[in-house]
Amino acid sequence: MAVAELRIYHSRQPSATRRVSPDPIRAVGPRADDASVxxxxxxxxxxxxxxxxxxxxxxxxFLAALHVRRHPxxxxxxxxxxxxxxxxxxxxxxxxxxxGWRLDLDVHGPPAPQVVGALVALDRLDATVRVxxxxxxxxxxxxxxxxxxxxxxxxxxxxxxMLFDGAAVAVTDSRLVWAxxxxxxxxxxxxxxxDTVLRAYRRGVRAAHPDHxxxxxxxxxxxxxxxxxxxxxxxx
Numbered sequence: 356m357a358v359a360e361l362r363i364y365h366s367r368q369p370s371a372t373r374r375v376s377p378d379p380i381r382a383v384g385p386r387a388d389d390a391s392v393x394x395x396x397x398x399x400x401x402x403x404x405x406x407x408x409x410x411x412x413x414x415x416x417f418l419a420a421l422h423v424r425r426h427p428x429x430x431x432x433x434x435x436x437x438x439x440x441x442x443x444x445x446x447x448x449x450x451x452x453x454x455g456w457r458l459d460l461d462v463h464g465p466p467a468p469q470v471v472g473a474l475v476a477l478d479r480l481d482a483t484v485r486v487x488x489x490x491x492x493x494x495x496x497x498x499x500x501x502x503x504x505x506x507x508x509x510x511x512x513x514x515x516x517m518l519f520d521g522a523a524v525a526v527t528d529s530r531l532v533w534a535x536x537x538x539x540x541x542x543x544x545x546x547x548x549x550d551t552v553l554r555a556y557r558r559g560v561r562a563a564h565p566d567h568x569x570x571x572x573x574x575x576x577x578x579x580x581x582x583x584x585x586x587x588x589x590x591x
Contacts, residue, residue, distance in 0.1 A: 358383060358456065359390035359449040361398055363472030364442040365433075365464055368579070373433040376442060377472035379479050382449075390456070391480055392488045393518055394449040396495050397458050399473040400510045403499045405466030406431070411500075414470070418493055421478045430471045445469060458511070462533060462583055491517055537584035549589055556585040 359382040380391040410431040445464040477488040538555040563577040
């Protein structure tokens with residue numbers, strides 16, 4: 356069951372425009388506020404390290420503007436808007452399991468609109484939660500800037516400690532399941548050697564590339580997915 360959901364509309368890839376339009380975080384249950392902040396911070400942390408230099412340069416200014424309630428019309432070179440016409444959609448969920456909460460992260464969109472969307476959604480939380488949410492978001496960004504987490508498990512642990520004094524949460528990250536499936540590696544592979552990941556990536560590229568007989572339609576998306584899957588598994 357989903358205890359929290361964050362929907363972020365953003366420009367399709369590739370696109371000459373940079374637009375983002377997040378929904379408010381939707382959460383249910385007795386710990387709805389905790390789930391909202393936790394989901395927003397996890398989406399932020401999972402994407403902030405993927406910003407390019409120009410986007411990262413503007414992150415501190417964006418955070419400072421949110422802290423003083425000056426919601427800018429643009430952030431990280433993206434226009435924040437309400438119109439969703441023609442935009443792609445990324446959906447991030449926090450799921451309740453028997454052992455805790457599990458992150459179901461949508462990884463098909465680029466990092467910058469996910470960062471902007473997560474921060475705007477945290478800023479829009481109820482006033483009683485908003486300050487705590489933005490403080491946690493600033494800590495997540497600071498940790499990322501100093502290499503404070505390099506794996507999904509470290510991200511979960513540090514955000515949980517920040518918010519709940521280390522309360523038990525599941526650290527399973529569906530990004531890794533997606534990455535293994537995309538590279539056609541066994542879903543129960545556990546830690547995968549880098550050589551295995553690279554071989555699977557090269558095999559996938561050969562199968563997906565039009566130069567090797569694959570269909571032109573959708574080839575760019577397939578190749579992008581293979582690159583994201585490779586990079587995710589090499590980070591773990």
